[in-house]
Amino acid sequence: MREIRKGNFIADTEADTRALGLSIADAAEPGDIVALVGDLGTGKTALTKYIAEGLGVTEEVISPTFTIVKEYRSGRLPLYHFDVYRLSGPEEFYSAGAEDYIEDSGLSVIEWADIVADALPEDALLIHIQYADEGRRSITVL
Amino acid sequence: MKDGKFLTLGIETSCDETAVSVVADGRGILSNIISTQIGIHTQFGGVVPEIASRRHLEKINDCVDRALEEAGVCTDDIDLVGVTYGPGLVGALLIGVAAAKSIAYACDIPLIGVNHMHGHIAANYLEHHDLEPPFMSLVVSGGHTNIVNVPEYNRCEKIGGTRDDAAGEAFDKVARVIGLGYPGGPKVDKAAREGNRDAIAFKRVWLEPGSYDFSFSGLKTQALNYLNTERQAGREINVNDVAASFQEAVVEVIAEKAVCAAEEFGQKRIVMAGGVASNSRLRELISEKASARGIEVLRPSPVLCTDNGAMIASAAYYAYQAGERSGYDLDAVPALEF
Numbered sequence: 001m002r003e004i005r006k007g008n009f010i011a012d013t014e015a016d017t018r019a020l021g022l023s024i025a026d027a028a029e030p031g032d033i034v035a036l037v038g039d040l041g042t043g044k045t046a047l048t049k050y051i052a053e054g055l056g057v058t059e060e061v062i063s064p065t066f067t068i069v070k071e072y073r074s075g076r077l078p079l080y081h082f083d084v085y086r087l088s089g090p091e092e093f094y095s096a097g098a099e100d101y102i103e104d105s106g107l108s109v110i111e112w113a114d115i116v117a118d119a120l121p122e123d124a125l126l127i128h129i130q131y132a133d134e135g136r137r138s139i140t141v142l
Numbered sequence: 143m144k145d146g147k148f149l150t151l152g153i154e155t156s157c158d159e160t161a162v163s164v165v166a167d168g169r170g171i172l173s174n175i176i177s178t179q180i181g182i183h184t185q186f187g188g189v190v191p192e193i194a195s196r197r198h199l200e201k202i203n204d205c206v207d208r209a210l211e212e213a214g215v216c217t218d219d220i221d222l223v224g225v226t227y228g229p230g231l232v233g234a235l236l237i238g239v240a241a242a243k244s245i246a247y248a249c250d251i252p253l254i255g256v257n258h259m260h261g262h263i264a265a266n267y268l269e270h271h272d273l274e275p276p277f278m279s280l281v282v283s284g285g286h287t288n289i290v291n292v293p294e295y296n297r298c299e300k301i302g303g304t305r306d307d308a309a310g311e312a313f314d315k316v317a318r319v320i321g322l323g324y325p326g327g328p329k330v331d332k333a334a335r336e337g338n339r340d341a342i343a344f345k346r347v348w349l350e351p352g353s354y355d356f357s358f359s360g361l362k363t364q365a366l367n368y369l370n371t372e373r374q375a376g377r378e379i380n381v382n383d384v385a386a387s388f389q390e391a392v393v394e395v396i397a398e399k400a401v402c403a404a405e406e407f408g409q410k411r412i413v414m415a416g417g418v419a420s421n422s423r424l425r426e427l428i429s430e431k432a433s434a435r436g437i438e439v440l441r442p443s444p445v446l447c448t449d450n451g452a453m454i455a456s457a458a459y460y461a462y463q464a465g466e467r468s469g470y471d472l473d474a475v476p477a478l479e480f
Binding site: 039040041043045046060062063065066067068069070071086087088091092095096097131135 | 157191192195229230231232233284285286303304305306307308311315318319359362363365366367370476477
C-alpha cells in the first residue's frame, strides 16, 4: 500500500469517514489487506462502502455477515469484503477459503479482524474504530 | 413416479438446517425432514460456518434416508433432484450440492440447482395449493430482505433489497446487545409483545421517494447509541421497550414498501416468505396496510418459513417444467443473486 496518513483522529461526520475510505482506495495496491476492528455500529461496513466507492465499484456493497465474504469486481482492483463476526478464529478463516482471497491481487477488507488477527500478515493496514462522544467516532490508523 | 405423481427430492443445506423432502407434483409434501443446528449455534451467538459444514456432512445421508422412508418411496420412484446452490455458506452449500449430484448420477435422474430465495417464495405453493403467479413477494430472512415481482412460475424480478444489513441480521445484532441472545428474531418478537413500541422514537429509514430498497444499518446504530447514552446516564434499560420500538421501526418500513410495490405493479396479492415472515408484528402490520388497499396477504406456516427441503423441491419442479436442467458441474455459488 502506498503512503497513507497514520495516527488517531476524530471523525465528526460521515464526510470524514468517507475521506478516509477514499484515501485508502487511492493508496491501495494489489494484494493489500485492510483490517477493521470496532464494535457493532461503529461504521465498519460504512467505511468499506467508501473504500469501494474510491475503487470505482459500481455494485451495492452490502453486509457480508451472512456469507462471510462478498466479491466486487467492477472497480480498479477486485474488492474482497469479509465479515468474520461469526468465525471462531484463524482456522475457520482458512477453511472459508480466505487464503485464496488475501493472496490474490485484489484489496481485502476484513471486518472484525481481531478475531482472525493471527492469520493476517504484519503489513496489513490496521484500523480501530471506537465510539467517541455525541455520535462521533475515534479512528486510529496503524 | 409413484401412483401417477411426479416426485421431486429437495435438498437444502445453505445455512444451519440440513433439510430433505419429497414433494409430489410440486405441491404435495410427502415428507419434510429438518435437522436443525440451532441449539449448537446458540452458545456462539450465531451460525459458526465450519461447525455447520461438519454437521451437514454427518446428517445429510440420514436425512435423505428418512425423507424417502417417511414418504414411503425409494430412490427409483424419484423423478428429479433439486438442491440449493446459493446463496449461503460455501462449505454448507457444497455438502448439499455433492449429495444431490451423487443421487442424480447414481439414479440417472435430472438435477436442478435452485436459488435459495426462489425456494422461499415457492414455499407458498406448498401451503396455498391454488396460488399461481402473478404476485408480489416479500422475502425477509436472516440473510436477505427483498421485494420481488413474480410475473410467472420460475421468473423472479427483484425490485428492491437491502443496501446494508438484512432485516433478520439487524434483529440478531440488536438482540445480542440488549442481551436477548440468538436467534434474535423470535426473541425480539416475544420481548416486543411486553413492551411499548412508541417508547423510543427510532427514525424510520425510507431512502429516496419511490425506492423499494432498505437500510437497517443506521437503525442498528441508533439503537446502540440509545443504549450507550442510557447506560452512561445510569438509567435502567427496559429491554422490552427497546425490542418493541426497534421492531416497529423495522417492520413498518418493510410493510409499507411491500404494499406500495404491490400497488404500483398492479398485484392483488403479497406473498411473504423467509424466516422473518413469521414475525407477528410484521404479519399484523402488513395485513392491516394491505387490506386497506384491497390487497390479499398470503404466507406459509412457520415450518415452511424457515429453511426446508420441500420449498427447494417445489422450486425445482417448476424450473424443470420451464425446461431448466443443471449439469454435473453444478457448483455452490455463495453470493448468488436473485
